[in-house]
Amino acid sequence: MSINLLNLAYFSPTGTTRKILESIATGIAPAMTEFTDLSAAGAELCFDQKQPELAIIGMPTYAGRIPPEGANLLKRFLLHFFELNPAGKNFTFVATIF
Ligand SMILES: Cc1cc2nc3c(=O)[nH]c(=O)nc-3n(C[C@H](O)[C@H](O)[C@H](O)COP(=O)(O)O)c2cc1C
Numbered sequence: 001m002s003i004n005l006l007n008l009a010y011f012s013p014t015g016t017t018r019k020i021l022e023s024i025a026t027g028i029a030p031a032m033t034e035f036t037d038l039s040a041a042g043a044e045l046c047f048d049q050k051q052p053e054l055a056i057i058g059m060p061t062y063a064g065r066i067p068p069e070g071a072n073l074l075k076r077f078l079l080h081f082f083e084l085n086p087a088g089k090n091f092t093f094v095a096t097i098f
């Protein structure tokens with residue numbers, strides 16, 4: 001499958017989740033990659049500006065769960081998933097434990 005636009009969205013306070021998503025992206029070899037850093041203050045998980053063909057969302061595991069900031073971003077995104085993605089785009093979710 002050839003991907004034109006891939007979006008890597010990650011909540012990654014110490015950078016490992018981002019590195020893992022970048023490695024996955026290398027394997028996918030899309031024409032273009034956009035990055036959404038969810039660790040930045042005020043960041044939102046939202047793809048309605050420019051629809052990627054594939055989005056990979058990565059969150060780490062801290063103390064047995066996704067950190068509350070990341071979980072809240074994910075909840076808000078999932079509440080609007082079908083509204084934001086009427087064409088049924090592909091989303092992949094990765095939780096890092098490395
Ligand atoms: C304080 C702390 C708590 C962690 N708790 C867990 C855990 O409960 N389970 C787990 O599998 N990994 C745990 N980890 C490992 C992290 O999930 C792993 O290092 C992750 O890749 C960090 O992601 P990030 O570099 O993108 O922030 C913990 C790491 C830290 C620093």
